[in-house]
Amino acid sequence: MxxxxxxxxxxxxxxxxxxxxxxxxxxxxxxxxxxxxxxxxxxxxxxxxxxxxxxxxxxxxxxxxxxxxxxxxxxxKKHTAERYEFEEYGQYIQDQSPIPEEVAVKNESVQQMYRCLDLCSENHKLVIVLRYIQEMSIKETANVLGWSESKVKTTQHRALKHLRDIMEQAKEGVEDE
Amino acid sequence: MSKYENKDIEKLLSEMPQIKDQQTFDHYYDKIAEQLDENVPKRHKKPVWMPLLATAAGLFLAFIVGMQFFGSGSQMEDASTFDANMGQSTTEEREGSEVEKNTDDDANNFSSMDEAEHFNEDTAEDSGMESEITDVNLESKALYVDEDEANQFVTLYIPDHQLEYLVPVTVPNPTNQPYESIDYITEIFDQMDEFQSSLYEPIQYIGDHEDGQPIIEIDNDVTDEYVGGSSAENLLITGILSFFDQFGIDLVRFQSDQNETAMLSHFGEFDQLEVPEREPEIYRLKEVDEDRQSYLVPEQIEPSYTFEEALEMMKEGNETLDIKSTIYEDLELVINELDQQTVSIELDPSEPLEPSEDLLTMIEAILFTAKSYGYQYVEFDTEDSIDHLNQYLLNGSTEVPDYINPLTR
Structure with a gap:
């Protein structure tokens, strides 16, 4: 063993x-x-x-x-109300638990991205982490998740769009303060 | 103000740092070895005193049963004390085995389904019926749940592989948010080629409108690729509306992934759709092959058809769709509405009814059809035939089921 x-x-x-x-x-x-x-x-x-x-x-x-x-x-995380309450994103994202040292030494945008991942749905987060952080191929990701490759592509597309929205909103929240 | 592009997001993600584990190999190995040691022997190694204990328990049980026949009041009191203790002990054992089951199973989403099936068995036992025929293990297409289990299950509407009709299939709710379970359809049914679950790939539940209605996003890039033909689009829309109907939703909002009006090539543009009032349905049978689960398939009929006429229709299948009849052709049915909630059905077969999968399917198909007509209870009446089958009384009142076609694999 x-x-x-x-x-x-x-x-x-x-x-x-x-x-x-x-x-x-x-x-x-x-x-x-x-x-x-x-x-x-x-x-x-x-x-x-x-x-x-x-x-x-x-x-x-x-x-x-x-x-x-x-x-x-x-x-x-429910991405229901949050999606429609953008004005709260800035506040929400700053309220998260402490970030690990590896992230803390990175620039502000990376830190913000780290926090924004919490606002993704489970499926979005799985695809983002497997594809971009674990650097798996579409095929590998599909095999791990038990999905079709087209579903991985669709989910990835949506996850990036969602992350783009919340990153922009987080940025606006920070700028407003 | 600068706007993020997809490539900016991808670049940021690629810059996310590597997270290293500070623990050592030995740390994990010790913990894992400890856990494996704890688990394995306990499950496989029977203590030597077990046969002795079992013999003693058997003798004690025989003694107690004997006391019930010959005993005095005080002895009976002792016996009931024993019963109470047995009940407690049984509960503990059940809880213990449940814990073990939860520990051992792979991330098993279907444990609640098992519990619900046990509930059905318990219901039949609790009714005090003397079983003559229910030793047969028949595959039920109905699910009854307790009130507190109601939101543990959800019915999904999946197109058959030829995209000709929808099959309602009940699964344990895969998420905390019941509406989100529609996003799991392709995942749950991906490997089942009797269904065309990819039809749902372009859609996603993204939240609720401020008025409370669910919002479905349709990815137009994908609809061009996956949803072809008006019948496929109609199935998709009907499947979505039927799904939300079970939650009492009367309006569903739609938008494209670009936050614009949703569009399907044949269906056209739309931003909201009302959930239509349910019409009466007849239930017939879809069998794939011997190794796979069979399903009751509803078909909406004109409200002008009476319940009796609906049941008559169920004596015939639909050859084009390869859908089979569910009611025996030679069975005479006499219908009487006892009140708004209860209908009685006298079953008069040419030969006495025998317990079988077909009979169970017939009973359940009748119950679901009765439910679609708004009845809560069906009082079956069978002369010279069996009294009950599974949990269903064939000479008494039976409540209509909560869910249809529980997924068994």
Whole structure:
């Protein structure tokens, strides 16, 4: 078991950690969820049929566990009212929890983007993180999410548009103050 | 003021920093090994005292049952105390196994469905009926839920693969916001080639208007690619309106992804659509193949048709759509409306009714049809036949189901 775990850890751990971290934005929670992913993976390792790549399989499990966490917490961000209450974005975005050191050393726009990701729906965030932060291809992303490639493209298109809207609104909010 | 372009957003995203985990390999390995050690042996290793305990429990149970036949008042009191304890213990065991189930299952969205099915079983048991025939495991196409479970399920309307009709399918609500579940249709049904769920790819629920109506965004770039033909567009619109109808919504707003008036090439431009009042429906059967789930498929009929006439229509299938009849051709039906909520149906078959999948499908199709006519209860009356099938009384009153076609896979 240790050998399998070591192999997975060396190959994928940092990517896996980063993916979950950008989804949940909390160090301790990320550690717990990563651990949960490994346990699930090791328990079902024998039944891994190899139909997808090991990476796709691992991220697919990570995605399920992360979404499951959101559902249990009931903290999923609703993009309903928020979308129509732009005047509150500036305030909302500044009220978020502290940003990690890696982000804090970046410029203001990157920090703002980091906060704006919280205003994306689950699906938008998944696609954005997998495509732009994990740098997965459309095909890899589709495999991880169990979607068609066209759905990934459509969701990506919408997610970028949504991020553009809220980034502009956040900027206006900051400028108004 | 500068405006962001997509490329600016993409550039910012590419500049997002790498987040490194500070924990070591050993930290994770120790924790994982500990958890795996905790889980595995407990599930597989039976303690040696288990057979002894089981034997003792059996003897004790036999003793208690014996007391109920021969016992005095005080002995009966003891027995009821035992029953109460057993009840508590059973609950604990059930909770324990539920915890284990939640821990072991993959992110399983369908556990609530299992619970609901158990509810149906419990209902039949609780009714005190002496079962003569319900040992058969029949696939139900109806779902009953408790009031507090009502928002745990949602019915989605999926086009068949030929884009000829819509099939209502009930799934555990995949989100906290029930309206958002319409965004999950392609995801849930993607691998099921009996459906054409890609029809929903261009649409997305984006929020509520200030007047409370849901807003659906239609991506016109994608509609050109995916939604072809007026019948497909009509199915999409009907599916969306039917979906919101279950939440009591009477108007749905639409917009394009450019925040403009929505447009479908055959349907034309539109920014809002009223949810039409539901007309009576008949329910017939769609079977794909033996390995796959079959579904009840509704078809709206003119309100001028009586309930009796509607049931007669269900004795015939639709060969063009490969939809099968649900009511036995040789079955005589005598309908009497007892009050606005209750209709009685006397079933007079040429041969005694036997428990079967077909009979269950017939009963449930009748119940859903009765529901579409506004009835809450159906009192079946079958002379010289079985008393009940699954949870349905065939010589008594049965409530119409809450949800149709629960997805079983």
């Amino acid at each position: 240790k050998n399998i775990f070591q192999e997975l850890y060396e190959e994928y751990h940092q990517d896996l950690f980063q993916f979950i971290f950008y989804m949940v934005k909390d160090q301790a929670t990320t550690e717990d969820l990563v651990q949960e992913v490994y346990i699930k993976v090791l328990k079902s390792y024998d039944s891994f049929a190899g139909k997808s790549s090991q990476k796709t399989w691992l991220f697919s499990i990570a995605r399920h566990i992360t979404i499951d966490y959101f559902r249990k917490q009931g903290t999923r």
